[in-house]
Amino acid sequence: MTELLAVITITILAVISPGPDFAMVSRNSLLLSRRAGLLTAFGIGLGVLVHVSYTLFGVGLLIQQSLWLFNAIKLAGAVYLIWLGIKMLRTKASGAVTDSRVAPLSDLGALRTGFLTNALNPKTTIFIVSLFMQVVKPETPLMVQIGYGLFISVAHMVWFSLVGLCFSAGMVRDRFLAVRHWIDRTFGGLLVIFGVLLALASRTR
Numbered sequence: 710m711t712e713l714l715a716v717i718t719i720t721i722l723a724v725i726s727p728g729p730d731f732a733m734v735s736r737n738s739l740l741l742s743r744r745a746g747l748l749t750a751f752g753i754g755l756g757v758l759v760h761v762s763y764t765l766f767g768v769g770l771l772i773q774q775s776l777w778l779f780n781a782i783k784l785a786g787a788v789y790l791i792w793l794g795i796k797m798l799r800t801k802a803s804g805a806v807t808d809s810r811v812a813p814l815s816d817l818g819a820l821r822t823g824f825l826t827n828a829l830n831p832k833t834t835i836f837i838v839s840l841f842m843q844v845v846k847p848e849t850p851l852m853v854q855i856g857y858g859l860f861i862s863v864a865h866m867v868w869f870s871l872v873g874l875c876f877s878a879g880m881v882r883d884r885f886l887a888v889r890h891w892i893d894r895t896f897g898g899l900l901v902i903f904g905v906l907l908a909l910a911s912r913t914r
Contacts, residue, residue: 715844720861723836724868729790732899733826734869737819738876745819746873752823754866759828760837761858765851787908789829793822794900827865837861 730753738746814822827833840861845854 712844712846712849716840716857716860719836719840719844720864724864728832729826729830729900729903730823730865730869731872732903733793733822734872735876737814737822738873741814741819743873743877744816745814746877747870748816748819749823749826750866750869750873752820752825753827753869754823754862755820756824756827756830757833757837757862757865758858760833761855761861764837764841765854765858784908785829787904789825790900790904791908793826794897794902794904796897798894798897798901823869 734746734749734753737749837858841854841857845857
């Protein structure tokens with residue numbers, strides 16, 4: 710029971726902490742649609758399963774012990790975030806009232822964005838590897854560990870779906886759409902900053 714409570718508590722605290730996942734869901738919900746925000750949230754949950762899978766297979770221990778591998782993951786994540794951020798920063802202002810100034814995103818595109826943002830996020834790597842290596846006991850049955858992993862994934866989906874619902878609500882969205890160009894630039898700048906910090910961290914570890 711203590712182990713379960715620890716997993717739940719640590720997961721909730723990790724999920725609600727701000728980061729690239731929050732930035733992407735907020736941005737897609739505000740500037741695109743509620744559907745895009747929810748699909749991004751679902752993609753984030755699927756990305757979590759990648760981290761859970763390699764941790765359960767023992768690769769997580771290898772990542773924890775291998776400096777070059779961990780740094781390679783950090784750099785890959787940094788490059789992806791910087792690329793996303795630059796795309797947003799290059800968004801051109803428009804006098805149109807419609808959403809045409811924001812590049813459309815297909816359902817698959819929204820899902821893929823959420824998935825890659827989380828799957829390449831070293832923050833999630835550190836969180837899940839540390840959780841399973843330090844909190845979950847080695848003698849814990851595999852099915853229970855898989856259950857923990859599914860809970861972590863669902864927790865991400867639920868939280869970021871709530872974020873998506875909040876930022877796509879009519880009154881909130883209508884107010885922010887008036888300055889959508891600056892919203893895109895703000896979130897783009899944040900992603901570039903996240904990416905640069907990751908890249909610098911990979912060089913100093």
